[in-house]
Amino acid sequence: PYANDKEDLEGLLAAVAKEKASLVYLSNPDNPMGSWWEAPDVIRFIEALPETTMLVLDEAYGELGPASALPPIDVARPNVVRMRTFSKAYGLAGIRCGYAVAEAEVIRDFEKIRNHYGVSRMAQIAGLEALADQDYLNTVVARVAAGRRRIAAIAEENGLKPLPSATNFVTIDCGRDGAFALKVMQALLSRDVFIR
Numbered sequence: 001p002y003a004n005d006k007e008d009l010e011g012l013l014a015a016v017a018k019e020k021a022s023l024v025y026l027s028n029p030d031n032p033m034g035s036w037w038e039a040p041d042v043i044r045f046i047e048a049l050p051e052t053t054m055l056v057l058d059e060a061y062g063e064l065g066p067a068s069a070l071p072p073i074d075v076a077r078p079n080v081v082r083m084r085t086f087s088k089a090y091g092l093a094g095i096r097c098g099y100a101v102a103e104a105e106v107i108r109d110f111e112k113i114r115n116h117y118g119v120s121r122m123a124q125i126a127g128l129e130a131l132a133d134q135d136y137l138n139t140v141v142a143r144v145a146a147g148r149r150r151i152a153a154i155a156e157e158n159g160l161k162p163l164p165s166a167t168n169f170v171t172i173d174c175g176r177d178g179a180f181a182l183k184v185m186q187a188l189l190s191r192d193v194f195i196r
Contacts, residue, residue: 005163005171006035009045016053024049027058029065032196034165039071046071046080057082060098063089063137064144065166078103088168089140090130095123144168160184 001011007030016024026045029036037045042057049055059082062070073082085098097119100110130137151170152162161173174181188195 002033005033005173006030006037007033009037009041013045013048016049021053023054023056025056025058027060028069029059029061029166031061031167032171034061034163034167034169034171036065036069036166038066038068042069043071046077049079051079053079055080059083060085061088061167064141064168069166073101075101075103078106081106086127086130089137089144090127091140092123092126092130095120095126097123097127099127 001008001015003011007026007028009026012024012026015021026042028042046055046057057080059070062084074080080102082101083098084101086095087093087098100107102110147168148165148170151172152165155162155170155172159175161175163171163173165171174184185195
């Protein structure tokens with residue numbers, strides 16, 4: 001559930017309780033809105049979950065958002081799996097490489113069911129090298145932030161409302177109905193500007 005253009009943590013907890021959910025998914029920062037929760041909010045959410053509910057915490061855009069959005073790595077809770085990828089900030093979508101951070105027994109369970117040929121040796125090496133090159137990552141993150149500011153400014157200059165974003169995209173509220181949003185999209189497409 002969403003409230004005020006971001007995932008509704010209280011609503012998500014209520015849905016977990018109502019459905020007695022064995023698994024819940026939360027992306028932080030979020031796709032498709034670009035919104036994020038601060039680490040203390042995420043920690044409170046984790047602590048409020050029943051031990052029987054596994055949280056898959058998708059942090060695909062984590063490097064692009066404020067550092068304050070990511071809780072410290074803690075593998076003490078066996079019902080939390082954090083997922084990361086090299087597809088976003090690292091720009092390595094083509095290698096299809098990512099990783100999970102979780103308590104050791106959870107990772108052992110993953111090992112039993114994962115595709116053992118899913119990540120090539122070259123992709124693994126590229127991922128490790130990307131992790132080692134934090135200067136490059138910092139440069140990319142700064143460039144993405146500058147791009148977000150530029151896109152937000154263009155939207156505002158045209159009477160549209162950009163939503164705060166911690167990702168490599170900006171969600172823009174056109175401020176009217178779907179027909180108007182469609183016209184905006186078509187006008188941008190006619191200028192070779194791709195949007196979703």
